[in-house]
Amino acid sequence: MLWGAATGATIAAYTVWDGYAVVALHLAPVSYYAATLLLQSLILTPSLLRRRHRIRAAIRFDAVPIFSVAVFSPLGYILVLTATLKAPVARVAPLRESSIVIGSLVACRLFGEGHLMRRRAGAVIVLAGIAAISL
Numbered sequence: 001m002l003w004g005a006a007t008g009a010t011i012a013a014y015t016v017w018d019g020y021a022v023v024a025l026h027l028a029p030v031s032y033y034a035a036t037l038l039l040q041s042l043i044l045t046p047s048l049l050r051r052r053h054r055i056r057a058a059i060r061f062d063a064v065p066i067f068s069v070a071v072f073s074p075l076g077y078i079l080v081l082t083a084t085l086k087a088p089v090a091r092v093a094p095l096r097e098s099s100i101v102i103g104s105l106v107a108c109r110l111f112g113e114g115h116l117m118r119r120r121a122g123a124v125i126v127l128a129g130i131a132a133i134s135l
Contacts, residue, residue, distance in 0.1 A: 015096065019089035022081050029081035033074060094130040101126050 021027045027035075048055075059066060076099070083092045101123040107113050 011097065012093075015089060015093045018081060019084045019092070022084050023089075029078050029085070032081060033078055037074075090133070094133045097126070098130055 018032075021032050022029055080092060080096050083095075104119050105123060108116050108119050
């Protein structure tokens, strides 16, 4: 429960910050995202350099998933930031988190991950929470 609550608090914090950055500070979603990528790159580079010998193997074995995440994750994030310009954060945030439900169910189907009933129960709980928040 503690890790779940900590995760939820972190998601809430960065969601509110994202909304503040694009709405109150008038930062363009793409520029804001580019700045966050720069900061992430600076933070993660030391770890990458320690593991650089694993990069080729990772790309060779997982090129399609890596490419998919490299394209769709930024696209999704920019779309969420753009939606925040059009609608209140309180409406955008719950929909943003619905991707967790979709990802969990798709992973079960595509990758043969187990526990379908637990995933469905979790999906119902998350969707109920999303509905409660959006009301």
